[in-house]
Amino acid sequence: xxxxxxxxxxxxxxxxxxxxxxxxxxxxxxxxxxxxxxxxxxxxxxxxxxxxxxxxxxxxxxxxxxxxxxxxxxxxxxxxxxxxxxxxxxxxxxxxxxxxxxxxxxxxxxxxxxxxxxxxxxxxxxxxxxxxxx
Amino acid sequence: xxxxxxxxxxxxxxxxxxxxxxxxxxxxxxxxxxxxxxxxxxxxxxxxxxxxxxxxxxxxxxxxxxxxxxxxxxxxxxxxxxxxxxxxxxxxxxxxxxxxxxxxxxxxxxxxxxxxxxxxxxxxxxxxxxxxxxxxxxxxxxxxxxxxxxxxxxxxxxxxxxxxxxxxxxxxxxxxxxxxxxxxxxxxxxxxxxxxxxxxxxxxxxxxxxxxxxxxxxxxxxxxxxxxxxxxxxxxxxxxxxxxxxxxxxxxxxxxxxxxxxxxxxxxxxxxxxxxxxxxxxxxxxxxxxxxxxxxxxxxxxxxxxxxxx
Amino acid sequence: xxxxxxxxxxxxxxxxxxxxxxxxxxxxxxxxxxxxxxxxxxxxxxxxxxxxxxxxxxxxxxxxxxxxxxxxxxxxxxxxxxxxxxxxxxxxxxxxxxxxxxxxxxxxxxxxxxxxxxxxxxxxxxxxxxxxxxxxxxxxxxxxxxxxxxxxxxxxxxxxxxxxxxxxxxxxxxxxxxxxxxxxxxxxxxxxxxxxxxxxxxxxxxxxxxxxxxxxxxxxxx
Numbered sequence: 001x002x003x004x005x006x007x008x009x010x011x012x013x014x015x016x017x018x019x020x021x022x023x024x025x026x027x028x029x030x031x032x033x034x035x036x037x038x039x040x041x042x043x044x045x046x047x048x049x050x051x052x053x054x055x056x057x058x059x060x061x062x063x064x065x066x067x068x069x070x071x072x073x074x075x076x077x078x079x080x081x082x083x084x085x086x087x088x089x090x091x092x093x094x095x096x097x098x099x100x101x102x103x104x105x106x107x108x109x110x111x112x113x114x115x116x117x118x119x120x121x122x123x124x125x126x127x128x129x130x131x132x133x134x
Numbered sequence: 135x136x137x138x139x140x141x142x143x144x145x146x147x148x149x150x151x152x153x154x155x156x157x158x159x160x161x162x163x164x165x166x167x168x169x170x171x172x173x174x175x176x177x178x179x180x181x182x183x184x185x186x187x188x189x190x191x192x193x194x195x196x197x198x199x200x201x202x203x204x205x206x207x208x209x210x211x212x213x214x215x216x217x218x219x220x221x222x223x224x225x226x227x228x229x230x231x232x233x234x235x236x237x238x239x240x241x242x243x244x245x246x247x248x249x250x251x252x253x254x255x256x257x258x259x260x261x262x263x264x265x266x267x268x269x270x271x272x273x274x275x276x277x278x279x280x281x282x283x284x285x286x287x288x289x290x291x292x293x294x295x296x297x298x299x300x301x302x303x304x305x306x307x308x309x310x311x312x313x314x315x316x317x318x319x320x321x322x323x324x325x326x327x328x329x330x331x332x333x334x335x336x337x338x339x340x341x342x343x344x345x346x347x348x349x350x351x352x353x354x355x356x357x358x359x360x361x362x363x364x365x366x367x368x369x370x371x372x373x374x375x376x377x378x379x380x381x382x383x384x385x386x387x388x389x390x391x392x393x394x395x396x397x398x399x400x401x402x403x404x405x406x407x408x409x410x411x412x413x414x415x416x417x418x419x420x421x422x423x424x425x426x427x428x429x430x431x432x433x434x435x436x437x438x439x440x441x442x443x444x
Numbered sequence: 445x446x447x448x449x450x451x452x453x454x455x456x457x458x459x460x461x462x463x464x465x466x467x468x469x470x471x472x473x474x475x476x477x478x479x480x481x482x483x484x485x486x487x488x489x490x491x492x493x494x495x496x497x498x499x500x501x502x503x504x505x506x507x508x509x510x511x512x513x514x515x516x517x518x519x520x521x522x523x524x525x526x527x528x529x530x531x532x533x534x535x536x537x538x539x540x541x542x543x544x545x546x547x548x549x550x551x552x553x554x555x556x557x558x559x560x561x562x563x564x565x566x567x568x569x570x571x572x573x574x575x576x577x578x579x580x581x582x583x584x585x586x587x588x589x590x591x592x593x594x595x596x597x598x599x600x601x602x603x604x605x606x607x608x609x610x611x612x613x614x615x616x617x618x619x620x621x622x623x624x625x626x627x628x629x630x631x632x633x634x635x636x637x638x639x640x641x642x643x644x645x646x647x648x649x650x651x652x653x654x655x656x657x658x659x660x661x662x663x664x665x666x
Contacts, residue, residue, distance in 0.1 A: 047484070049484065049487050049488050049491060052488060052491040052492060052495065053491060055491075055495050056495050056498070058498075091492055094453040094454055095492065095495060095496050095499060096499070097495070097499060132498075132499060133498060133499060133501070218598070219598070223645065245605045246598075247607070247614070248597050248598065248607070248614060248615045250597075250615045250616075251614075251615075261598045261599045261600070262645070262648065263645045264598065264599075264601055264603070265600075265602075265605070266600075266601075266602030266642065266643075267601070267602065267643075267645045270642065270644070271645075282645060299606075300606030303604070303605075303606045303607065303608045304608050304609060304610055304624055305608070305624055305627050305628060308604070308627045308636075308639075311636070312602075312604075315602065315640055315642065319642055374606070374607035374608075374609045374614035375607050375608065375614070
């Protein structure tokens with residue numbers, strides 16, 4: 001965290017979240033600069049290790065933005081991602097790190113505004129928690 | 135040679151063709167001998183033998199053989215219970231020799247509740263042999279005069295061998311066969327699980343009689359009077375292998391406040407009356423749990439007094 | 445396979461509290477199949493320990509290795525050139541792994557990173573169930589191909605006990621009563637008479653009760 005701006009990594013599904021990002025761009029809405037987006041073909045392939053690595057590298061928060069559970073492009077991709085996020089929450093808890101530092105969000109392609117809002121929401125929340133490191 | 139297998143009072147009563155009536159007494163969770171003597175005292179003269187439970191529900195209590203000896207001193211005949219959960223075949227055989235040496239003549243062979251239920255769930259269990267094999271062990275020691283390894287016993291223990299049967303546990307169709315298996319393994323008498331579902335029990339006994347099991351073994355029907363609606367519900371839901379019909383719970387409830395216990399006793403008495411007439415039933419095993427003082431009254435109402443002297 | 449589960453991270457952190465250079469060693473055998481001790485899990489544990497160290501402001505160096513197996517000396521040998529670079533090893537193989545490592549590298553401290561649970565299989569992805577107790581004398585053919593020693597809570601050979609409840613064991617509604625399954629299967633197969641035969645006490649001599657076990661097959665010994 002530099003100047004009280006948290007570093008956040010967002011894993012975004014290319015089927016919904018990226019499309020939503022395009023919509024947001026069309027609406028001239030800007031993403032906060034502290035959120036680093038990693039586009040993935042499907043959130044179902046994000047492993048526990050991928051979710052841990054940003055924390056290891058100094059990130060203050062991580063989130064996954066994927067499809068709605070009932071309309072996932074690859075059927076169960078987002079469900080799997082949600083379970084892995086839940087697992088990482090447990091690991092963080094055991095490390096006495098706030099589990100709220102990792103979240104999963106559901107989107108659909110048209111929701112440009114929501115895509116940007118979730119970035120702000122996460123930034124606000126992590127700011128409230130402060131940095132991971134002492 | 136004696137005409138009896140063990141010569142216990144229970145065996146003599148049964149062999150003489152009397153309707154047997156046995157009671158039960160759980161040893162204390164401590165060394166409170168006074169309390170045990172008091173509880174057992176209520177049964178004296180009202181039952182033919184008293185089952186002494188062995189760490190029942192896997193809760194640590196005074197050992198069953200020790201409590202049995204105390205009962206013996208009080209002039210009661212114990213039916214020493216042993217479970218396979220806490221002992222291996224060495225301890226089992228040596229305890230059998232021990233209890234026999236001290237005058238115990240009846241023994242009930244059980245698997246034992248899993249320790250997970252009890253007050254030492256972290257314990258390691260034994261289950262070296264199962265209840266069927268325990269029956270067989272006691273029979274081998276008595277009739278062959280050998281230990282399980284075939285070695286001769288210098289003065290073999292002569293015990294009247296009991297086993298349990300749960301007519302209500304699943305799979306129902308197999309239960310009567312398992313009873314047959316216990317009898318074949320060496321059981322001289324059977325005490326059943328507490329009976330509440332009379333329809334199902336009648337069906338079970340019909341099958342047992344059809345197979346001629348009642349001619350090979352004395353079957354004692356298990357009766358536990360309900361003290362309250364709460365107890366009935368607990369038995370129905372929490373106790374594995376227990377079948378408590380809703381009609382009984384309704385009957386108890388409709389007896390009204392202050393009269394439920396009396397209704398529970400009334401039902402038990404009706405059961406005993408029916409068992410006296412039921413083909414294949416040689417007696418009743420009354421498990422009045424922490425209600426030993428009500429046993430004389432129940433025995434009186436059920437018309438099983440006085441107990442025969444044989 | 446041998447089924448294991450991760451140890452709580454707190455327990456592992458406590459074990460290696462004062463150590464700075466740690467080698468995490470995985471195994472490509474059973475524990476890879478049950479997703480607890482393969483290369484993936486080595487990386488996850490390494491990352492977790494690094495995060496913990498960072499959070500606590502400590503310097504830590506973690507090496508990651510995954511061996512073909514930890515139950516064969518030839519693979520244990522593969523880390524001989526690097527093991528001395530570390531203060532300690534965390535093995536996330538079954539209980540065999542840390543012991544083979546300890547025996548081969550007597551100067552190195554070895555910690556177990558998983559709890560070995562049982563011999564069993566995956567009944568579905570993510571759910572494992574016990575099947576074998578390793579008693580050393582298999583008798584499943586008497587019981588419809590199912591093992592009452594491993595799967596009955598009381599290891600009854602003449603079951604089922606009176607605690608069988610609607611197909612479930614008295615210890616828990618989540619545990620199947622294997623005897624209920626055995627009886628139904630034997631009845632369906634018309635083999636009830638076999639179950640009526642008394643099964644005598646089992647010899648536990650070939651099980652753990654006979655003492656720690658070693659097996660020699662002369663035709664294979666060099």
